[in-house]
Amino acid sequence: MSSNRWVPIGAGVGLRLPHIAEVAATRPSVPWLEIHPENFLANPHATELLLEVRRDYPISVHTVGVSVGSVGGIDHVHLQRVRTLVDMVDPVFVSGHLAWSTHDGEYLNDLLPLPYDEETLRLVAAHIDEVQDSLGRPYLLENPSSYLGFDTSTMSELDFLREVVRRTGCRLLCDVSNVYLSAHNMGYDPYWYIDGLPIGAVGELHLGGFTPEEDEAEPGAQILIDTHAGRIAEPVWELYARAVRRFGAKPTLIEWDNDIPSFAVLLAEARRADEIAGRALAPESRCAVAG
Amino acid sequence: MPSLAEMQSRIRRAVIDGDTAGMVALLIGGCDPERRLAIHQRHYRSSLVAAIRTKFPATGWLLGTQFLDEAARQFVRQHPPAGPCIAEYGEEFPRFLLTYSGAARVPYLYSFAKLEWHLGRVAVSVERPALAIEAVSTFDINILMDTVLMLQPGLHYLHASWPVDNLMKLYLTDTAPAEYRLAPADVWLELRGSRGEFHIDRLDAAEFVFRAAILDGQSIGAAAERTLDANPGFDVGRAFTTLVHGGHVIGTTSPDRGGKA
Numbered sequence: 001m002s003s004n005r006w007v008p009i010g011a012g013v014g015l016r017l018p019h020i021a022e023v024a025a026t027r028p029s030v031p032w033l034e035i036h037p038e039n040f041l042a043n044p045h046a047t048e049l050l051l052e053v054r055r056d057y058p059i060s061v062h063t064v065g066v067s068v069g070s071v072g073g074i075d076h077v078h079l080q081r082v083r084t085l086v087d088m089v090d091p092v093f094v095s096g097h098l099a100w101s102t103h104d105g106e107y108l109n110d111l112l113p114l115p116y117d118e119e120t121l122r123l124v125a126a127h128i129d130e131v132q133d134s135l136g137r138p139y140l141l142e143n144p145s146s147y148l149g150f151d152t153s154t155m156s157e158l159d160f161l162r163e164v165v166r167r168t169g170c171r172l173l174c175d176v177s178n179v180y181l182s183a184h185n186m187g188y189d190p191y192w193y194i195d196g197l198p199i200g201a202v203g204e205l206h207l208g209g210f211t212p213e214e215d216e217a218e219p220g221a222q223i224l225i226d227t228h229a230g231r232i233a234e235p236v237w238e239l240y241a242r243a244v245r246r247f248g249a250k251p252t253l254i255e256w257d258n259d260i261p262s263f264a265v266l267l268a269e270a271r272r273a274d275e276i277a278g279r280a281l282a283p284e285s286r287c288a289v290a291g
Numbered sequence: 292m293p294s295l296a297e298m299q300s301r302i303r304r305a306v307i308d309g310d311t312a313g314m315v316a317l318l319i320g321g322c323d324p325e326r327r328l329a330i331h332q333r334h335y336r337s338s339l340v341a342a343i344r345t346k347f348p349a350t351g352w353l354l355g356t357q358f359l360d361e362a363a364r365q366f367v368r369q370h371p372p373a374g375p376c377i378a379e380y381g382e383e384f385p386r387f388l389l390t391y392s393g394a395a396r397v398p399y400l401y402s403f404a405k406l407e408w409h410l411g412r413v414a415v416s417v418e419r420p421a422l423a424i425e426a427v428s429t430f431d432i433n434i435l436m437d438t439v440l441m442l443q444p445g446l447h448y449l450h451a452s453w454p455v456d457n458l459m460k461l462y463l464t465d466t467a468p469a470e471y472r473l474a475p476a477d478v479w480l481e482l483r484g485s486r487g488e489f490h491i492d493r494l495d496a497a498e499f500v501f502r503a504a505i506l507d508g509q510s511i512g513a514a515a516e517r518t519l520d521a522n523p524g525f526d527v528g529r530a531f532t533t534l535v536h537g538g539h540v541i542g543t544t545s546p547d548r549g550g551k552a
Contacts, residue, residue: 081376223330
């Protein structure tokens, strides 16, 4: 059911198309790389380079278009294409989002929110079962970045995720930046959220930059937009330390998808993640938490 | 309480059409959830407009960035992507430009944008080992005309009524003069690309018809017949060997062999 490739320890980076030729040519020191399959499915040249790169790096496949929350069902053509790439790459993880993005044959190019209730739970669980059966491996489900919730929700996001894990056996990808951003935007404590995730289910962590914008509805207040267009904010690093103490050393990914900087900048962010994780797991740090 | 299906349908209308009717009362988030919903509307538009801009930089150079962006905004509202692979999004944009207000002043715009789209596609292809000319000598002459040639994946054939290849070369070499007038003239273009590079070659009309038919999956005989209909003097043998010599052919299939060479 799972890949034979070893699970990496330490912080990797998202491999985006502007960097792939450089990575293939220079083989920089980074423990692992993550790709969005949607960037490769229509690009044979990039896929050829990826297959070269995978000889030296564990690869994780992070889908953005497998819409597990769509009422219209999974796009089987897309899932088959993802599976073909997954079979070629043999990734260490395959992951995606708790969100929906397709509707009646249209793709809305965004990760749209879901109400948390029994109807959605049944739908998402059925779709994750379908994805896991098709790919022949466990799927890691990422917590969303939220600006909105639904008045009709009957359970919290944490309860929803816990129940999806219980029903499907899938694992969780904890995007620490999403936790921070959603907690800020929706008004809850991000530490409470991290502490509520089921420890054994979390298999991977994500860190990405967000962009603060003035909240037009509330003068003086800010809303945080999940742009992946900058460095990781200081409060997110602090939350990351808490996540590492809670979940242990997990493969952590630096995501940067817009205004993409040099690969060296991404590596520097990854090194910082490693340093923070190292400090968080040091014995004195663990005592401080226990105390 | 609306069903999940109804809710997703309403969100779809809000994101693409900006119609938030019946949606806001269901949402929570900040003081004004409608403004939060607008974040998703903005992301849908801006990410897809950026995708069009990235795929059509030469068209943007020709029209001006503001004009291109406004056309792209209308395009993404009327033509949502059909799938999650955004690299495949925008193929209909050149045709959309045909009907776009203000674009009629550039009569070659459709052909130019179409050329740009296909150059982008062939450039990300990967050339495969070509069939050696020696392999041709092993072909069974009795079934040669029924043989189907498989061509390199990074090939495309484009006919235009304007010499848009000249215009594209001005863009690519950054050598556009202060004033340039394009006169209508038919051009038959072969676009060939691989591993991030591409080139454009002009063909004569008969060669174009033959090669386009071969790429379309027709047998050598059928492609020849189609070409000879309009060009009785067409030399099929020379056209065939030129294709092989040029590294265009990567394999063959024939009905008798029932397989690939």
